[in-house]
Amino acid sequence: MTSMKINHFSNALSMMMDCRVLLPDNLNEDSKLKVLWLCHGGSGDENEWLYYSTIAELPDEKGIAIVIVNVNDSCFVDMPYGKNYGTYVGSELPDIIHNMFPCLSAKREDNYISGLSNGGYGCFVVGLKNRERFAAIGAFSAGDKADAAPKPFKEGTMNPRIRMFGQEDISDTEYSIKYLAGKVAKEEGAKPRIYHACGSLDPWLDLNILVKEYMEVLACPEYDYTYHQMENVGHEWKFWDKEIRNFLEYLGI
Numbered sequence: 001m002t003s004m005k006i007n008h009f010s011n012a013l014s015m016m017m018d019c020r021v022l023l024p025d026n027l028n029e030d031s032k033l034k035v036l037w038l039c040h041g042g043s044g045d046e047n048e049w050l051y052y053s054t055i056a057e058l059p060d061e062k063g064i065a066i067v068i069v070n071v072n073d074s075c076f077v078d079m080p081y082g083k084n085y086g087t088y089v090g091s092e093l094p095d096i097i098h099n100m101f102p103c104l105s106a107k108r109e110d111n112y113i114s115g116l117s118n119g120g121y122g123c124f125v126v127g128l129k130n131r132e133r134f135a136a137i138g139a140f141s142a143g144d145k146a147d148a149a150p151k152p153f154k155e156g157t158m159n160p161r162i163r164m165f166g167q168e169d170i171s172d173t174e175y176s177i178k179y180l181a182g183k184v185a186k187e188e189g190a191k192p193r194i195y196h197a198c199g200s201l202d203p204w205l206d207l208n209i210l211v212k213e214y215m216e217v218l219a220c221p222e223y224d225y226t227y228h229q230m231e232n233v234g235h236e237w238k239f240w241d242k243e244i245r246n247f248l249e250y251l252g253i
Helices: 048-053 055-063 083-100 118-129 161-167 177-185 204-218 237-250
Strands: 002-010 015-023 035-039 067-068 111-116 136-140 194-201 226-230
Touching: 002 035, 002 083, 015 055, 015 083, 035 083, 035 118, 035 204, 048 055, 048 067, 055 067, 055 237, 083 118, 111 118, 111 237, 118 136, 136 237, 177 204, 194 204, 194 237, 204 226
Parallel strands: 035 067, 035 111, 111 136, 136 194, 194 226
Antiparallel strands: 002 015, 015 067
């Protein structure tokens, strides 16, 4: 496996950004690899998956490329009082990486987005809003921010929820997984397949169950929605490390 840290300028964010690209060792000039795009958790960065899971084994084992993105503390969305991280991950970064690495397939059916915790929420939103780019979503420990209670914040600073989502209720906006999934279900065009998983001991299991129940009622066949609840694990890496492999198995990889 070859790991490269890519430093590049983002027009969407007006700043330099880092991401990490993992490639199998055995490539030829005709290679067109499937691409797994990985989103980190709320306190992570482009190194998190590499340091705390076994994904370094996957490029050689599965013959795929992996791109680990970094969006700082943004929940992978275009923020009303911040930067457009959703546009960056869903549109700009794929263009940059596919241009830099012609060995990566740019075909929709060969690109999949996945993530954990905040990145699980983020991959839901990015994948649904950019369904022309991503054929599948793998969301782990991924509740809907519309259902989450606001967290306390330091006096004298901007409330991070307002910074990321604005001051209004987001239940009927594209910041809500359920609202967005329902909206996309009514639109023409291909829908991403969705694999959603959570641990039975996860402190935010209830938020994941709300998404599960909505998706099962929505019953849009094009989503091929699958939910997996792993028993006796919580919000932790041993769960996420197993689920990334389960997601690839779901995709037939």
